[in-house]
Amino acid sequence: MQSPRPAVRTTCPYCGVGCGILATPDGAGGLTVTGDPEHPANFGRLCVKGSALGETVGLKGRLLAPRIGGHEATWDHALDLVARRFCDTIAAHGPDSVAMYVSGQLLTEDYYAANKLMKGFIGSANIDTNSRLCMASSVAGHKRAFGSDTVPGLYEDLEQADCVVLVGSNLAWCHPVLYQRLAAARDARGTRVVVVDPRRTATCDIADLHLPLAPGSDAVLFNLLLAEIERRGLVSEKPEGLDEALAAARATLPGATGLPHSALRQFVDLWCDSDRIVTVYSQGVNQSDSGTDKVNAILNCHLATGRIGRPGMGPFSVTGQPNAMGGREVGGMATMLACHLDIENPVHRGAVQDFWQAPRMAAKPGLKAVDMFRAVEDGRIKALWIICTNPAVSMPEADRVARALAGCDFVVVSDMIARTDTTRLAHVLLPATGWGEKDGTVTNSERRISRQRRVLAPAGQARDDWRIIAGVAARMGWGDAFAWDGPAQVFAEHAALSGVAGALGSDFDISGRAGITATDYDLLEPFLWPQSAARQGGRFFGDGRFHTPSGRARMVAVAPRPPQPTSDGHPFRLNTGRVRDQWHTMTRTGLAPRLSRHLAEPFLELHPADAARLGLAPAALAEVSNPHGRAILRVLVTDRVAPGHPFAPIHWTDETASCGRVDVLVPGAVDPHSGQPALKSATVAIRPFPADWYGFAISTRQISPDCAYWARAVLPSGQQAELAGQGEPQDWSETARTWLGMAGEPLVFRDPRQGLVRMAFVQEGRLQAALFVAPGPVALSRGHLAASLGADCGGEILAGRPGADRMDAGAVVCACFGIGVNTIRHGIATQNLMTVEAIGRALGAGTNCGSCKPELKGLLCAVAGQPQPDDPSSGKRALMESRG
């Protein structure tokens, strides 16, 4: 018998909370995963995405070998080709004719290598990252206010605060463990929580006050707050620009927020009366064409009152990606230099060049993401290397970006997954190791550096990203500068460079770790930066000293700008964002059946008044369009969004749906300071999608439909797909065989009067596939059908009803334990469960990651006949149940 393998301490690869994980290999290529009780980010907690990591590490869908032009190639061939094409392009057209587009999901060591190659050796700063879509406005705002891109506070500040304001942050779904820490602190000490978001999100479950402000009016809100801070005599500091900022604040009129006076007053009272106050902000602030000003409007209030850098107080930009912070540290954006140094400062450039012994330093900032893809489009960039990101889905004007890639002379993509919307457009594909296989460090939102450790062997021929980059660098002639033998050496070099930066005044200095050995690196415990002889960890700016030339903080006079107006032709403002159980373009979370059960289809949250006016019933399909593109989304009627302001998730791609990419609708308008695009405010037209028929299918094989609307998701034993089309196929049996990957004759049930067609493929008594077609959205219990796939079945499946002896669990609420809405309702009714905790004790729901607690609370209220507080999935659930 094999002895049990020890658990490996590592870090979650999803959000910026950066939870510690104990991963235990099962010896068969899989992993079991639990929270690391000793990690200071999560103290043992994990959310549902982290808990499901073990389901995503298999070989399914992986890119296992390099490919050139779609054909498998050796590493030598592929790396030679990339190096040769980059060298030839540079020789013919100069260093700015090539570019790299990288990611906040790279490890620091990968990121460091990419930045060194591009800025120091190729000699161009044309390296930008998906962090441009994510954190760029926070970076620009920090630099304007603090003189450096420094996150002042710590997670424990959220626990020590008397009031926490969440602005444009759906913390419950996007930073679930930090949300749980806040919720626990609120239970323990009555922390007041304010949510500022046009939508009523799951986060509102713990809000004492929800401000559903007009989209884009955050700067107005914080200017009003600043004016009131002055009026109440709370200005205690004298930052630079104070008078100008106050004057701008005083000149701001309250109307634009659309909030009633009483709500504004409550907000101002709470903020002003709480000395210990933390203002957390995220994409509702950053992703705007005036995002940097909004950031500074928030920072102004903390700077004027001195509520910064001390326990329980400060502004807090929560980062999205696991290594958004590490990317900033290595200077991974086109506008930065390594270790928070300034690319436009010749002294800084010289110091980095000396340290790297770099032959050709970039002398000016490079192209920011949106401009970079424009340069690809018009041929200024002729060779592009994309690493660890999926821009054909996630960039604004996504169709235009995809066309630009299709027209580019040479596109290289490093990814761990074979088929994505972006890998499809590559000339060369390089297989990267994924989480569980790679070794390195990441930095979370509170500046804590943690190790990701290798637990599994690399899949196929996959290699670590830093090693791939070093391989190309060596073939371009710079082998000596990239001759690391492991990530520990890359980290040590980065730490040593940070010492050079620290001597030049940089906040980012981890030179205390510059001498690290491979053994120390293996054992490295999570630590906060800075780590130098002068400073170890802690908060910044509590002493009133900032990184500006004068040492004083800077307030910025903000003149709030409204978002681009809607028009008669495009009267809706489309808000976009995330759902609880999926990560971005779903290349990994989409592999886990348990994560696909929460919300399995691209959807549009639409206010009832809008839905009625447009003639869109719940579960109908809507066509959303503007001159940039078009999407077809399932309608979810809900008053959690305001009239005129629908919301759609960002996760669906051409791999998972026929027409579900929302970024085809988002224009490329950017913030003038940060270059961050306004991803939350596309103006669109909406109309019913005229489907002649609707369908639902399950199969043990890959489902490949050919109809106007489809969206597929994984099941434990196959796939499911929602379908709809215009013009009925001639022969449904033949169509079903093709789409569901089946052979032979299906059992068929037809009801011509009702326009129903149902068919099932059964082999040796086991259900292999089924297709249900109806003239309207198909009303069926998806959960029951999914559970029947691959199981023994009789003809009853064509009745589409649960077996008489079984209760249909209904749409899944608790994804960790797969507990459905009907099971929970039944439990509440029959076992007299009165609280979320009682549900947990009786049924287990909500006891692992806790992500579904807001929904459990909603169900309790519904059963008790009270108005539901905030159950963001209840609309979706009603929708699914109406069909089942």
Ligand SMILES: Nc1nc2c(c(=O)[nH]1)N[C@H]1C(S)=C(S)[C@@H](COP(=O)(O)OP(=O)(O)OC[C@H]3O[C@@H](n4cnc5c(=O)[nH]c(N)nc54)[C@H](O)[C@@H]3O)O[C@H]1N2
């Ligand atoms: N489950 C899950 N978690 C994730 C991710 C994921 O893909 N899935 N991605 C990670 C990443 S990279 C990021 S960047 C973070 C993002 O984390 P968040 O920023 O919390 O998430 P979003 O859903 O993008 O947007 C947050 C909220 O902004 C609101 N909003 C829109 N417009 C405005 C406005 O004008 N003002 C205000 N105040 N609010 C507005 C939206 O309604 C939305 O609820 O999440 C991280 N965590």
Ligand SMILES: Nc1nc2c(c(=O)[nH]1)N[C@H]1C(S)=C(S)[C@@H](COP(=O)(O)OP(=O)(O)OC[C@H]3O[C@@H](n4cnc5c(=O)[nH]c(N)nc54)[C@H](O)[C@@H]3O)O[C@H]1N2
């Ligand atoms: N409309 C709208 N658009 C948005 C947003 C929004 O809120 N609204 N949010 C924006 C934000 S904040 C972000 S962060 C972006 C995210 O957008 P993307 O970065 O495009 O999304 P991901 O799906 O995370 O892409 C990561 C890719 O890297 C691959 N990968 C994973 N691990 C590795 C690895 O170790 N090495 C390599 N080489 N590849 C790997 C994955 O398979 C996947 O293909 O989307 C942005 N786009």
Ligand code: SF4
């Ligand atoms: S909150 Fe969830 S997704 Fe974020 S790091 Fe922790 S376990 Fe991972």
Ligand SMILES: [Mo]
């Ligand atoms: Mo992000």
